[in-house]
Amino acid sequence: MEVRASVRRVRISPRKARLVVDLVRGKKVTDAIQIMRFTPNKAAHDIEKLLRSVSANAENNYDLDPEELWIKAIYADDAPQIRRFKPKARGRVGRIIRRSCHITVIAEEREGR
Numbered sequence: 001m002e003v004r005a006s007v008r009r010v011r012i013s014p015r016k017a018r019l020v021v022d023l024v025r026g027k028k029v030t031d032a033i034q035i036m037r038f039t040p041n042k043a044a045h046d047i048e049k050l051l052r053s054v055s056a057n058a059e060n061n062y063d064l065d066p067e068e069l070w071i072k073a074i075y076a077d078d079a080p081q082i083r084r085f086k087p088k089a090r091g092r093v094g095r096i097i098r099r100s101c102h103i104t105v106i107a108e109e110r111e112g113r
Protein backbone atom coordinates (compact mmCIF):
# COMPACT_ATOMS: atom_id res chain seq x y z
CA MET A 1 0.00 0.00 0.00
CA GLU A 2 1.36 3.39 -1.00
CA VAL A 3 0.98 6.44 1.21
CA ARG A 4 1.50 9.91 -0.21
CA ALA A 5 2.11 13.35 1.28
CA SER A 6 3.19 16.59 -0.34
CA VAL A 7 3.92 20.18 0.52
CA ARG A 8 3.54 22.90 -2.06
CA ARG A 9 5.24 26.25 -2.67
CA VAL A 10 8.10 25.82 -0.20
CA ARG A 11 10.31 28.92 -0.37
CA ILE A 12 13.50 26.95 -1.08
CA SER A 13 15.03 26.52 -4.50
CA PRO A 14 14.46 23.01 -5.88
CA ARG A 15 18.18 22.57 -6.48
CA LYS A 16 18.96 23.06 -2.79
CA ALA A 17 15.98 20.93 -1.70
CA ARG A 18 17.15 18.04 -3.91
CA LEU A 19 20.46 17.92 -2.03
CA VAL A 20 18.57 17.21 1.19
CA VAL A 21 16.00 14.92 -0.43
CA ASP A 22 18.77 12.70 -1.81
CA LEU A 23 19.94 11.95 1.74
CA VAL A 24 16.80 9.98 2.64
CA ARG A 25 15.65 8.34 -0.62
CA GLY A 26 15.17 4.59 -0.08
CA LYS A 27 15.45 4.65 3.72
CA LYS A 28 12.97 3.85 6.47
CA VAL A 29 10.73 6.78 7.37
CA THR A 30 11.73 6.67 11.04
CA ASP A 31 15.43 6.73 10.10
CA ALA A 32 14.81 9.54 7.62
CA ILE A 33 13.17 11.68 10.32
CA GLN A 34 16.26 11.22 12.52
CA ILE A 35 18.55 12.18 9.63
CA MET A 36 16.52 15.33 8.95
CA ARG A 37 16.62 16.33 12.61
CA PHE A 38 20.42 16.65 12.47
CA THR A 39 20.81 18.03 8.95
CA PRO A 40 21.73 21.73 9.13
CA ASN A 41 19.78 22.95 6.08
CA LYS A 42 16.67 25.08 5.83
CA ALA A 43 15.00 22.42 3.66
CA ALA A 44 15.54 19.73 6.31
CA HIS A 45 12.92 21.25 8.62
CA ASP A 46 10.20 21.19 5.95
CA ILE A 47 11.13 17.69 4.81
CA GLU A 48 11.06 16.43 8.41
CA LYS A 49 7.52 17.80 8.81
CA LEU A 50 6.55 16.14 5.53
CA LEU A 51 7.94 12.78 6.67
CA ARG A 52 5.98 13.06 9.92
CA SER A 53 2.90 13.81 7.83
CA VAL A 54 3.31 10.72 5.66
CA SER A 55 3.78 8.65 8.82
CA ALA A 56 0.58 10.09 10.34
CA ASN A 57 -1.31 9.56 7.06
CA ALA A 58 -0.31 5.89 7.06
CA GLU A 59 -1.36 5.40 10.66
CA ASN A 60 -4.66 7.29 10.60
CA ASN A 61 -5.95 6.80 7.06
CA TYR A 62 -4.69 3.33 6.15
CA ASP A 63 -4.11 1.63 9.54
CA LEU A 64 -0.48 0.89 8.68
CA ASP A 65 2.39 0.66 11.12
CA PRO A 66 4.68 3.71 10.70
CA GLU A 67 7.66 1.59 11.77
CA GLU A 68 7.28 -0.55 8.63
CA LEU A 69 7.23 2.35 6.15
CA TRP A 70 9.99 2.84 3.58
CA ILE A 71 10.44 5.80 1.27
CA LYS A 72 9.64 4.57 -2.21
CA ALA A 73 10.00 7.96 -3.92
CA ILE A 74 10.76 11.49 -2.81
CA TYR A 75 11.31 14.40 -5.13
CA ALA A 76 11.38 18.20 -5.30
CA ASP A 77 9.83 19.81 -8.38
CA ASP A 78 9.74 23.40 -9.57
CA ALA A 79 6.98 25.69 -8.33
CA PRO A 80 6.00 29.18 -9.47
CA GLN A 81 8.79 31.73 -9.17
CA ILE A 82 8.56 35.22 -7.75
CA ARG A 83 10.21 37.72 -10.07
CA ARG A 84 11.54 41.05 -8.84
CA PHE A 85 13.66 43.78 -10.40
CA LYS A 86 16.57 45.66 -8.89
CA PRO A 87 17.83 48.90 -10.44
CA LYS A 88 21.39 48.78 -11.75
CA ALA A 89 23.84 51.31 -13.07
CA ARG A 90 23.16 53.35 -16.23
CA GLY A 91 19.41 52.81 -16.14
CA ARG A 92 19.54 49.06 -16.47
CA VAL A 93 17.64 46.43 -14.53
CA GLY A 94 18.83 43.30 -12.77
CA ARG A 95 16.36 40.43 -12.37
CA ILE A 96 15.88 38.72 -9.03
CA ILE A 97 14.19 35.32 -9.27
CA ARG A 98 13.00 33.82 -5.99
CA ARG A 99 12.49 30.13 -6.58
CA SER A 100 10.20 27.75 -4.74
CA CYS A 101 9.46 24.03 -4.96
CA HIS A 102 6.86 21.33 -4.42
CA ILE A 103 8.13 18.36 -2.36
CA THR A 104 6.39 14.97 -2.59
CA VAL A 105 6.94 11.76 -0.60
CA ILE A 106 5.59 8.34 -1.52
CA ALA A 107 6.09 5.66 1.13
CA GLU A 108 5.19 1.98 1.06
CA GLU A 109 4.89 -0.70 3.67
CA ARG A 110 7.54 -3.41 3.53
CA GLU A 111 8.30 -6.20 5.92
CA GLY A 112 11.48 -5.56 7.91
CA ARG A 113 14.56 -5.83 5.73
